[in-house]
Amino acid sequence: MSDIATNGLRYVTPNGGTGLTLVPRTDExxxxxxxxxxxxxxxxxxxxxxxxxxxxxxxxxxxGLRRENIVFVSGIGCSSRFPYYLNTYGFHSIHGRAxxxxxxxxxxxPDLSVWVxxxxxxxxxxxxxxxxxxxxxxxxxxxxxxxxxIYGLTKGQYSPTSEVGKITKSTPMGSLDRPFNPISLALxxxxxxxxxxxxxxRKHLQSVLREAAAHRGASLVEIYQNCNIFNDxxxxxxxxxxxxDDITLRLEHGLPIVSASKAVRRAANGGIxxxxxxxxxxxxxxxxxxxxxDPSVAFALSRLDEPAFEHVPLGIFRSVDRPAxxxxxxxxxxxxxxxxxxxxxxxxxxxxxTWRVG
Amino acid sequence: xxxxxxxxxxxxxxxxxxxxxxMQLTGDRFTAETAEFGNxxxxxxxxxxxxxxxxxxxxxxxxxxxHFADHDILTPGDAPNVLVxxxxxxxxxxxxxxxxxxDMIVNTDEFTKRNLQKVGYAASPVDDGSLAEWRVHAVPxxxxxxxxxxxxxxxxxxxxxAKNMFALGLLSWLYHRPTEATVKFLQGKFAxxxxxxxxxxxxxxxxxxxxxxxxxxSVSYEIKxxxxxxxxxxxxxxxxxxxxxxxxxxxxSELPLFLGSYPITxxxxxxxxxxxxxxxxxxxxxxxxxxxxxxxxxxAAFGGALGVTTTSGPGVALKAETVGLAVTTELPxxxxxxxxxxxxxxxxxxxxxxxxxxxxxxxxxxxxVPVIAPATPSDCFAAALEAxxxxxxxxxxxxxxxxxxxxxxxxxWRLPEIDDLPDLRVEFTTQPNGxxxxxxxxxxxxxxxxxxxxxxxxxxxxxxxxxGIEKADGSGNISYDPDNHDLMVRLRQGKIDGIARDIPALExxxxxxxxxxLVLGWGSTYGPIAAAVRRVRRAGGKVAQAHLxxxxxxxxxxxEVLRSxxxxxLPEINLGQLALLLRARFLVDIISYNRVRGLPFKxxxxxxxxxxxxxxx
Numbered sequence: 001m002s003d004i005a006t007n008g009l010r011y012v013t014p015n016g017g018t019g020l021t022l023v024p025r026t027d028e029x030x031x032x033x034x035x036x037x038x039x040x041x042x043x044x045x046x047x048x049x050x051x052x053x054x055x056x057x058x059x060x061x062x063x064g065l066r067r068e069n070i071v072f073v074s075g076i077g078c079s080s081r082f083p084y085y086l087n088t089y090g091f092h093s094i095h096g097r098a099x100x101x102x103x104x105x106x107x108x109x110p111d112l113s114v115w116v117x118x119x120x121x122x123x124x125x126x127x128x129x130x131x132x133x134x135x136x137x138x139x140x141x142x143x144x145x146x147x148x149x150i151y152g153l154t155k156g157q158y159s160p161t162s163e164v165g166k167i168t169k170s171t172p173m174g175s176l177d178r179p180f181n182p183i184s185l186a187l188x189x190x191x192x193x194x195x196x197x198x199x200x201x202r203k204h205l206q207s208v209l210r211e212a213a214a215h216r217g218a219s220l221v222e223i224y225q226n227c228n229i230f231n232d233x234x235x236x237x238x239x240x241x242x243x244x245d246d247i248t249l250r251l252e253h254g255l256p257i258v259s260a261s262k263a264v265r266r267a268a269n270g271g272i273x274x275x276x277x278x279x280x281x282x283x284x285x286x287x288x289x290x291x292x293x294d295p296s297v298a299f300a301l302s303r304l305d306e307p308a309f310e311h312v313p314l315g316i317f318r319s320v321d322r323p324a325x326x327x328x329x330x331x332x333x334x335x336x337x338x339x340x341x342x343x344x345x346x347x348x349x350x351x352x353x354t355w356r357v358g
Numbered sequence: 359x360x361x362x363x364x365x366x367x368x369x370x371x372x373x374x375x376x377x378x379x380x381m382q383l384t385g386d387r388f389t390a391e392t393a394e395f396g397n398x399x400x401x402x403x404x405x406x407x408x409x410x411x412x413x414x415x416x417x418x419x420x421x422x423x424x425h426f427a428d429h430d431i432l433t434p435g436d437a438p439n440v441l442v443x444x445x446x447x448x449x450x451x452x453x454x455x456x457x458x459x460x461d462m463i464v465n466t467d468e469f470t471k472r473n474l475q476k477v478g479y480a481a482s483p484v485d486d487g488s489l490a491e492w493r494v495h496a497v498p499x500x501x502x503x504x505x506x507x508x509x510x511x512x513x514x515x516x517x518x519x520a521k522n523m524f525a526l527g528l529l530s531w532l533y534h535r536p537t538e539a540t541v542k543f544l545q546g547k548f549a550x551x552x553x554x555x556x557x558x559x560x561x562x563x564x565x566x567x568x569x570x571x572x573x574x575x576s577v578s579y580e581i582k583x584x585x586x587x588x589x590x591x592x593x594x595x596x597x598x599x600x601x602x603x604x605x606x607x608x609x610x611s612e613l614p615l616f617l618g619s620y621p622i623t624x625x626x627x628x629x630x631x632x633x634x635x636x637x638x639x640x641x642x643x644x645x646x647x648x649x650x651x652x653x654x655x656x657x658a659a660f661g662g663a664l665g666v667t668t669t670s671g672p673g674v675a676l677k678a679e680t681v682g683l684a685v686t687t688e689l690p691x692x693x694x695x696x697x698x699x700x701x702x703x704x705x706x707x708x709x710x711x712x713x714x715x716x717x718x719x720x721x722x723x724x725x726x727v728p729v730i731a732p733a734t735p736s737d738c739f740a741a742a743l744e745a746x747x748x749x750x751x752x753x754x755x756x757x758x759x760x761x762x763x764x765x766x767x768x769x770x771w772r773l774p775e776i777d778d779l780p781d782l783r784v785e786f787t788t789q790p791n792g793x794x795x796x797x798x799x800x801x802x803x804x805x806x807x808x809x810x811x812x813x814x815x816x817x818x819x820x821x822x823x824x825x826g827i828e829k830a831d832g833s834g835n836i837s838y839d840p841d842n843h844d845l846m847v848r849l850r851q852g853k854i855d856g857i858a859r860d861i862p863a864l865e866x867x868x869x870x871x872x873x874x875x876l877v878l879g880w881g882s883t884y885g886p887i888a889a890a891v892r893r894v895r896r897a898g899g900k901v902a903q904a905h906l907x908x909x910x911x912x913x914x915x916x917x918e919v920l921r922s923x924x925x926x927x928l929p930e931i932n933l934g935q936l937a938l939l940l941r942a943r944f945l946v947d948i949i950s951y952n953r954v955r956g957l958p959f960k961x962x963x964x965x966x967x968x969x970x971x972x973x974x975x
Contacts, residue, residue, distance in 0.1 A: 024816075037823070039835065068818045073657070076826075084823050084836065089815040091660055092825025094683050097653045100645065104654030105815075108616050108641055109661040112815055130653070133646035329641055336636035343638035345609045346776045349602060350590065353539060354773070355394055358588025 020213060022110045023069050030061035037087045043078060048199035048225035052146065053085055059206045060086075063213055065113055072115045073102040075122035078153050079146035079225070082117040096127025099134040099143065103325070106140045110326045113213065116143040121151050124160040124180050131220075135191035138217040140324040142209075145182055145222045146199075150231035163308070168230075183302040183317055186220040187295050193219035194298065195316040199226060200239055204314065211316055217324040237309055249274075249304065251315030256285040257301070262311060264304070272300045274311045290319045361570075362577045368427030369533065369581060370435035373525070374452045375444030375465075376413050377406055377420040380522040385422025387526055387543065391535040393593040393770050396583030397426040400885070401768045402434035402958070407623060407706045414468075414476045419451040428582040432885040432892075434767060436960040442525055444468060444499070447477045458491040463528070465521070467500035495574045499524055506564035510557045520561035527565025533579050537566065589772040596735035596764035597624070599771065600694065601631035603742025605638055607692075608664050610743070611750055611782035615640040616658035618651040619668045623706040624762040625696040628668045648676035652693065656680055659689045660824075662786060662814035664746060668694040671713045672703065674720065674757075682721040684755040685850065687824045688801075688810045691755035692745050693727075696765045699956040708956025709762035711881055711931040717757040718910055718939075724847045726854040728752070729909040731759040733884035736771035738764060741907065743780060750784045751860075752853060753809045759909070761931075763958045764882045787811035790819060798822055800834040807860075808853035858911040864919050867891075868902035875972050876923035878948075880906040880936055883929055883959055890964030897965075899972050909936070917944040925949060927971050929964055 035057045043049045060070070070088040074080035076095035083090030093101045098116045106114040116134075123131045123145050134141060150168070151157040157170040161182065165174040186194045193215040197208040205223065212219035224235045237243045245260035257264040258277055264286045267273040272286060292298070298318040305312045337343075371388070375381045382403055392399045401424040411418030425435030440461045443449040445468035456462065469482045483489050484496050503524040507517040523544070530537055541559050548555035569575050594602075608615035617640065619629040633642045641658070645651035652667040659665030667677065674695045684691045697713045699705035717729050728748050732741035738760055745756040790798045791811060798820040801810050813820040822834060830837035831845055866876070879887045884905050891903045904919055906912065920926050920940065927949045928937045934950040941948055951967050953959065 066816075066818065068821055069816050071815045083825070087821055089821050090823035090825075091657070091687075092823065092827065093653075094679050094826055097649060097680065100650035100653030101657035101660075103645075103650070104616060104618055104643065104657030104659075104663075104665070105661045106657075107643060107654070108614065108658045108663050109815065112661070129646050130650055133650065329643075333636045333639060333641070337639075340637055343605070343609075343635060345606055345779075348605065348635065348638075349773050349776075350592075352592040352594070353390055353394060354590050354592045355396065356588075356590050357396065357586045357772075 020063065020065060020113060021216075023113045024066045024111060025064050026066045030064070030067070032057045032061065034067060035060045035087055037085055039084045041085050042081065044229050046228040047078070048148065048227070049079055049082070049146065051199045051202065052144075052205065052223060052225060053082065055202045055205045056209065057086065058202075059209050062210070063113070069111055070113045070115070071105060072117055073098045073105065074117040075119075075127055076153070077119040077122045078227075079117055079119045080122060096122055096125070097130060098122070099127060099130040099139075099141065102141050103134055103137070103139045107326045107329055110140065110330065114141050116141050118143065118145050119152075120145065120147045120149060120159045120161040120182070124182060124185070128160075132185070132189040135186055135189040135218045135220060137325045138192050138322050140216055140218070140326050142212045142219045143221065145220065146225040147182060147222050148225045148227035148231055149179075149234050150227050152227050152230055156230035181302060181306070182220070182222045184299060187299045187302055187318060190295065191220050191318070192217045192320050192322045193316070194318045195220070196222045196224070196314055198224045198235065198238060198314065208316065211319065215319060217322055238312060247309065247312050249311055249313040251288050251290070251301070251313050251317060253288055253290040253316065253319075255288060256282070257288050257313070258285060259311065264301070272297070272304075274304060290316045292318075293320055361575075364577050364579050366579050366581050367429065368425065368431065369440065369579065370423065370425045370438045371440045371442070371529065372421055372423040372438035372452060372455070373442045374419055374421040374448035375522070376447070377408065377418050378410055378413065379420070379444045380519070381420045381422050381444070384522045384526050385424060387540050388529060388535065389424050389593055389768060390539055390543070391530060391537070392424070392426045393591070394539055395536055397428065397581055398430045398584040398586060399424060399426040399593070399770060400431055400434045401425075402763070403766045405707055414445055414447050414473045416447050416451050416477055419448050421448070421452060426581060428584050430584060430586060432889040433958070433961055436962050442529065444521070444525070446473050446479055446483075449483065450477045450479070456492065459493065461493045461495065462489070463495045463497055463525070465499035465525075466496045467498045497528070497568075497574065502568060503561050503564065506561055507557050510553065510560065512553050512557050516554060517557065520558050523558045523562040524565035524568070527562040527567075528569045530562075531566040531569030531578065532575060533581065537562070586770065587772055591770045591772050593768050594736055594739075594771040595627075595766060595768040596732065596738040596760055597627040597696070597766070598631055599736050600732075600738035600742050600758075600760060601628045603739040604632065604666055604692070604746070605635055605640065606739070606779055607743050607746030607782060608638060608640065610779050611664055611746060611784060613662065613664040613750070613784065615666060616655055616663040617642045617666045617668065618645050618654035618658070619643070620645050620648045620651045620673060622648075622670045622673050624698055624765045625668045625670050625673070625694065627765065628694065628696070648673040649680060652677040652680040652691075656684050656689060656691055659684075659691050660815070662812075664692070664750070665690065666692040666694065668696070670696050670698045670706070671700050671716070674713060674716060678721045681727065681755050682723065682725050683826050685721070685725045685727060686826055686828075688753045688850075689755075690749040690753055690812075692742070692749050692758060693755055694758045694760065697759060697761040699954075705956045707762065709882065709931065709958060710954060710956065711761060711883070712935070712954070713759060714909060714932065714935040715938075717759055724851060726851050727755050727757050727910065728854055728857055729757045729759060731881035731907060731909055732764060733881065733905055733907060735764050735767050735769050739771070739774075743782070747780055747782050748857060750782055751809065752807055752857060753812055754854065759881060761882050784812065786817065787813040787820065788817055799832045800824060801829055802832045803849070803853075808849060808856060855911050858914045861908045861911070861913055863915045864904050864906065864913040866902050866904045866919055869895075870900065873900040873902040874924040874975060875900070875927060875968065876902045876904060876919070876925070877927045877929070877968055878904050878906065878920075879929060880909060883931065886959035886961050886964055887929060889961035890968055893961060893965040894968045894972070897969070899969055901968050901972060906936070912943075917946075920944050920946040924975065925971055927951060927968060929959055929967065931959070
């Protein structure tokens, strides 16, 4: 087995990923229009999904990939209609199973750029198992998790990311379940690329998608997405010009982690803490290292928005290099063929203890 | 001392012991020796689901039965002529199956007070006269083995563990089996532990020598080689044959095989086998659960692979929604169900035919799938190829219904000529198929097969979207149009029904063409039914036999065959699932015979049932 399988985690330079090297490229100039399908988009007017779709359609041309080598796979939910609106190959599958279906596709077709579109219910409730296993295996997928903290398509029940006490049709007295933090969950599954962005911030969203696409292996991108029908305003603090710059902690590799008024530093108890920016010296502020093989600081960062969005880190929490599942699988096939030559059916059938009659 | 040699035409031996005693290995080796010698042979392993149940207890008993003969045989045999019992539990658990007068070889070393108590014997049955109606050979197998291995540099425990090889040596002497292959096998198995290898070989040879010298055995037996169809043979189990069939399907279709699977008894050996053959370009994926196994296989199929998932009944239940997705997206997929006793966990190591209705109807919506069931262990090879042929040609998931009896049972297999295997090559669609010469219509069907085109990602100009929502005929766009849905439901059904034109007619074996009773079967009951039919005919009875391999669609002449007999008897290891279908579809009053004991039918039992039906005419 080659070094890629055995050397495990190692530092890479930003943008040093190899996510697209096996996907055929095109010299033809592409535009947003090339990625629009002929299907009418049918989300509720004002839905955050429109902004994400436009951002994705606008960003895909810059990858310079052959359109036919891009596949979008989705589960069930409002966001999972996404593939119908992109003029690429697409598979709208069943509830929660998109990561499993995409795993079979990506593991057997390294020449494809495979994207999974999922929501908080799809990815974290019914499909939670497939999500964590796709992440731990490091399947070469870009998983875009649209988190609106509600069930939209089934008309407004609480979701696995809804806050405790959420009053919905299914929880008239408030929900009891503690929510998942998707970033913490992904880091716990040792995902090699974990990021968070916001539907309304196209520039940031596209910059994160760019890094996710360049990452070879599983990329989990949580996108805060507003459901204006059943959970309107869920992320308003982050969009309010008066609040957002103080709330949002920008994660940029090699730069101090700060908002307009706050800063993150090591705490006396061994963890990290958010303090007034004015109260700390520059060199006390934690510098973000997205490529740290140890996920514990990234995990600590993922906890800063607990309990209720006082400080929200946005950006790439973690981006480390780890062999992708399809690469490892292909290497085993090559190794098997290399040691014993390609399989010959007749030899296989005659391979056991045989005897001749007549 | 010269010993007498007797000629026999067939023998049924059952090795029984603790699940840690190596009975399956002993049986496998005796089978290999017997196959090499040229007898026809059929085997039936029977073991508990527990890996190591408490030693010496009834639930921990594991057994291996084999039937070998100088003529072609169809089953592992009803009742053993010889029982090898390694401890009191093995004796007690198997005595009920042993006809009076049969031989038993009993390891008396294990008949200690404690072991006897564990299974409720107050005194040793070997000594108290209760076994007087059998021919008991009391052999201290353990101590003889330990004595034979004195001077070997191994622990007492390792010496005791070689007792199964001593027993194998003794049986090999008793039935004149060739021994070289077993010696070679042991050298290979313990290549890294040469001391253990030498000890096991010594125990094996000591067992042989014991037979030759001891007075406990005055007679040995010869069973002449069978006259089988000329060809090259090997012994093969159903699971191995099925795995080889899938590999052959990959080679013949020139599609890379992708197996998505989750470990489950009794299907796991297919996953194990396929994992060994990566040099055929096979990707095996041990998924996080049953759903992911089939999901990944379907995803790979979307990408142009031969997608396969292997499981047993509980797994099929979990995969149902994804199989439905494969039905509606019309992608090729092979779903292997190695049936076991249910419902729920049931009896994982025991066999049953109870998943037929689930395979046919266990999904939401009108969701037709072809269903194929192999008849014998070696037939699993051809059945897998047939499943692949239909899946690829008609772009549909196919259910392949094996079962625990076929999976673990084995028989000699005449190897097919590679040139005779079907050509399964498929052409991916690479050009637009719309009337305008530019559009790609993913659901525009081949008018002959009703199959839709298969355009895989990476094909320029054919970018399209598929999914679980109802699609418009032709374009594949989302459609809630009532008439379109009705049309699509009928098209999907019509596609599967039309496969009846592409499968062989149901053949009837009715030698004198004058039988009035037809006995019909499907799947693994083939052997016992055919053996029972032979018995009935030998006794002068007239009976016709037919066996269904395609359960959906049924062969086009099925109704005609059923109606041309006065009575149709259908034995099934369920409560009459196929009978229900045939009655409804053909309005023929099927006589159902059902036993659901987790075990295959016995030929004698079925012969009696057939005779009763004939006599009631």
